Amino acid sequence: MGRKLLVGVVGAVLELAAIILAAPSGADTAEDRQFLTTLKSIGWEIHDPTLLLSQAHMVCNEGLAHGVSIQEMRSQLTNWGYSSRDASTLIDSAIRVYCPKFAAIEDRPPLSLSYQAGVDSGFSMQHEALAHGGAPLTRSEAVTTCDMFMRNADKLPFLYWSGGRIPHSDLDTADYHDGCMAGIKDAGGG
Incomplete structure (x- = not known):
């Protein structure tokens, strides 16, 4: 009787293991x-x-x-x-x-393409400066740099970034500037 019980328990354990292993990860x-x-x-x-x-x-x-x-x-x-x-x-x-x-939560940070492009620009610029021995930008230098990026963006029909391109007519300059500041901060500056 003990052997039948053991075989039954082992069988149940193996069935359970097969079910668990067959479940998708x-x-x-x-x-x-x-x-x-x-x-x-x-x-x-x-x-x-x-x-x-x-x-x-x-x-x-x-x-x-x-x-x-x-x-x-x-x-x-x-x-x-x-x-x-x-x-x-x-x-x-x-x-x-x-x-x-x-997706429509009100306190959500601005993650528009303009914001993402700004983050990309600010991060890349600060990262490159640090990689070549430059000092981290101060907050004032970061604001000046992001303002310069923003002003020059209107000289081209498109703003190119790692995620693609944004037609200048679709660029939200406030989001771009905020993103640029966040990117510089993420890379160790401002």
């Missing part, structure tokens, strides 16, 4: 693949997709669904080592893929 969903592909397409190197997917799901399921603000989530992600720029990108991408119903 988190990265096997279409949304997870879309999320990872989106980040890879903008240059993210993904070393731990499981952790990244967990954090993206956290944005929607533990964050926005329970009233946590975008700012609080961005703060938590920066505490975990993300730059403000990357935290905003992770949050924005998670919302677009996993919980688009939260």
